[in-house]
Structures are given as structure tokens and as C-alpha cells.
Amino acid sequence: MIFDSHMHVGSFESMFGVAIDRDGIDKLMREHEIENGVVFHPDNAYVVEVVESVPGLYGLVWANPRLPGYLDVATEFLGHPKFLGMKMHPLLDGFHPNDPSVHPLIELLVERDMPTLIHCGHPIFTLPWSIEELAVGFPAAKIILGHMGHGNVVYINGSIEVALRNSNVYLETSGMPMHTKIR
Known part of the structure; x- marks a missing residue:
């Protein structure tokens, strides 16, 4: 299973x-035999439409703490049964992770x-040490480092070190080109 x-x-x-729209993602999943997946986009209502119409898809709530009402929005969408957690993109949305x-x-x-x-x-907001x-500060939180530091060996190694130091940090490998670092 993929x-x-x-x-x-x-x-x-x-x-x-x-x-890529709902139909495009559905087609790609079928073509590449992906049975399940997690999708996200800043428009959480759109993600609801997608996950409710494509079998095997789940969503993450896109949370931007710079927007008014962000906590209410996150609370609402996290209540949807097909949302598994949250996506934060400090680089795109312009905030420090802490x-x-x-x-x-x-x-x-x-x-x-x-x-x-x-x-x-990516500097400055999404480095593993940030x-x-x-x-x-939140040892009970489950924090996943998306892209495991991305394409820079210093950030990739830093992500590995951060995960080794913190049992609540996990590494996600998409977009990370150094496959020898995955073990």
C-alpha cells in the first residue's frame, strides 16, 4: 500500500x-496506485470538498496565525472527521514557528x-532549530518536520539532529533529495 x-x-x-484540482489528484492517485494520502491548501473549505469526494484522501488544516480568527477556523476544521492534524507553513505565511x-x-x-x-x-522561519x-516548549506535541530540511545538507542534518534530541519530532521526507540520509 502506498x-x-x-x-x-x-x-x-x-x-x-x-x-492540481480534485480530479487531477484523483487521477494521479489511481495512475500511481496511491491508496491513501493527505492533502492541504490554505483554503480549508476547498480541502473539505476534495477529501469528501476522493476516496482514501484525508486533510490537514492549514493554519496561519497571522489571520483574524485563526484559532476558531482551526478548531472548526479539526472537528471534521477526515482532518488528521494541521499544516503550518511559516515561510509562506510569514511567522516564526515559536x-x-x-x-x-x-x-x-x-x-x-x-x-x-x-x-x-528555508531561512529564516523554517529552519529545524527554529x-x-x-x-x-511543547513536549506533548507531535511535530513533523516537512521535507526533513529540504535540499540543503546543513538543514537536512540539522533536522536529523533535532529529531534525535526530541522524541516528539518526526521527519517527513518529501522533496528531500538526499535519499542516503533516510534510514
């Missing part, structure tokens, strides 16, 4: 020149025993 734990859905045309505004989100996740996937691997501050 389970893809890191799937973007929707349009990212302005930033990356790519887009900013006090993030803490209520982490407390909510700890309360519900749900993980958070945090984009990792995310480690959050992990140390």
Missing part, C-alpha cells in the same frame, strides 16, 4: 506555476492528540 503523506491540492500558479500566536494552535493539537506538519528547510524551540 500512503502519500504530503500532497498539495489547488492552485499555486503565482508562486510555483503549478496547479511565535506566541502559534502556541494556542499547538495546545489545541495536544488536546486532540493530533500532529502538526511544519514546512522545514521549529525545535516549539518542540521543546
